[in-house]
Amino acid sequence: MTLLDVAQRAGVSVATASRVLNGGDRVPRPELQERVRDAAAALGYTPNAQAQALAKSSTNVVGILVHDIEDPYFAAIANGVMRAADERGLLVMMASTFRDADREIAYLSSLRAQRARAAVMIGSRRTDAEALARTEHEIENFLGSGAGLALVSQAGMPAHTIEPDNRAGAAELARSLVGLGLRKFGVLAGPEALATAVDRREGFIAGLAESGLQPVAVQAGDFTRDGGHAAAEELLDQKLDLDCLFAVNDVMAVGAMSALRARGVDVPGDLAVAGFDDIATLRDVWPGLTTVRLPLEQMGRRALELAVEGGEPTTETFRAEVVLRESTARG
Numbered sequence: 001m002t003l004l005d006v007a008q009r010a011g012v013s014v015a016t017a018s019r020v021l022n023g024g025d026r027v028p029r030p031e032l033q034e035r036v037r038d039a040a041a042a043l044g045y046t047p048n049a050q051a052q053a054l055a056k057s058s059t060n061v062v063g064i065l066v067h068d069i070e071d072p073y074f075a076a077i078a079n080g081v082m083r084a085a086d087e088r089g090l091l092v093m094m095a096s097t098f099r100d101a102d103r104e105i106a107y108l109s110s111l112r113a114q115r116a117r118a119a120v121m122i123g124s125r126r127t128d129a130e131a132l133a134r135t136e137h138e139i140e141n142f143l144g145s146g147a148g149l150a151l152v153s154q155a156g157m158p159a160h161t162i163e164p165d166n167r168a169g170a171a172e173l174a175r176s177l178v179g180l181g182l183r184k185f186g187v188l189a190g191p192e193a194l195a196t197a198v199d200r201r202e203g204f205i206a207g208l209a210e211s212g213l214q215p216v217a218v219q220a221g222d223f224t225r226d227g228g229h230a231a232a233e234e235l236l237d238q239k240l241d242l243d244c245l246f247a248v249n250d251v252m253a254v255g256a257m258s259a260l261r262a263r264g265v266d267v268p269g270d271l272a273v274a275g276f277d278d279i280a281t282l283r284d285v286w287p288g289l290t291t292v293r294l295p296l297e298q299m300g301r302r303a304l305e306l307a308v309e310g311g312e313p314t315t316e317t318f319r320a321e322v323v324l325r326e327s328t329a330r331g
Helices: 003-010 014-022 030-043 049-056 072-087 101-113 129-144 166-179 195-209 225-237 250-262 280-284 296-309
Strands: 061-066 091-096 118-122 148-152 160-164 185-188 217-219 244-247 272-274 291-293 315-318 321-323
Touching (some): 003 014, 061 101, 061 296, 072 118, 072 250, 072 280, 072 296, 118 296, 129 148, 160 296, 166 195, 166 272, 166 291, 185 225, 185 250, 225 244, 250 272, 250 280, 296 315
Parallel strands (some): 118 148, 148 160, 160 315, 185 217, 185 244, 244 272
8 A cells, every 4th residue: 555545544634644644844724634634544554754854854763873782881771761762762773893993984874864863872992093083074964964873881972972980880889999998009090091981990099109109010911801811811921919909890890700710819818809880791701800890871861861852062971880709809
C-alpha cells in the first residue's frame, strides 16, 4: 500500500495524508487526522522512515559513536544511552571508532546526512590539536543541521558534555593508598595522546605530592588490557623497588594483574594493584581490585537526555568515588 492509496481512501490530498502520518510543520484538523489514521490502519499502511525524515527534518534515530565497544567502560556508558533512548521510543545506531579521529568525523557526518535526531560521542579526549579542530568543525556542522549532540569525556567542544572528575578521583585514590601505608608507586600511564589518561596520571601524581611522595616509575602503554600487561612486564623487568601499581583504567590493571601472576608475584602480598572506572568485569576478578568508581550508566543516560533536549551547550561533571578492595589490602 502507498500513501496515495491512504489519501484516496480517506478522501484527502496526498500532502494532507503525509502531514498526518509523517509529521511536519502544518498539522491538519483533528477530523482529517482521524480519517487518515483510520484509512492507514484499514489498509495496513506503514509510514516510510525516509519520508518522515524529510517531513520532520530528522528521524527518530540516535547515533552512538564509541571509541571501543569491547572496552567495558565504553560499553557501560553506551548501555545507559541505549536504555534512555529505548524509554523515549528512539532507535539507536552504534559505531565503534577505534579511537580514530577520521573515522569518528566520518561517522558523525554520515549521521548528519541521514538526518539523525541526535548523537552521543563517547570517547577519551585527545591532545592532538589538528584532530581536535577537525572534530570541532564537524560537530558545528552536525549541530547546524538541527540535530542534538552530547559528548562524554571530551571537554572543550561546542556541545553538551558529560565530564567525569578524573583528576580529583585519581588524587583521592593516591591519598587513600598512602593512608594504607603504601609508599613506592609505579604508574601504568596509558598513551600521552589521550587526555583522559593524562588527567588521571597527573591527578594521581598530585595526590602523592601532598604527602611528599613521587612515583618511582611511570610507564606508558596502550589504554587496553594488553597495554597494561605489557607495561607491567616492562616495570618488572626493571626490577624496581615497588609496593603498588596504579593503572589509569581498570582494563590495564586487569592486564597488569595477569602479568604479575605469570611472574609469580603475589597480589597484594608482594605488590598491590589499583585501577580506575569500576567496570562490571571486576566482579569476576580476584583479588577484588581497588579502583575509582564512576557512575557509567548514569553518565550515558544523562548524555542522551542532553542530546535530545538540545539548547545551549552545558558541561556536567560526575564525581568519582574511591573503592578499596582486596588488591591493596595490607598486613
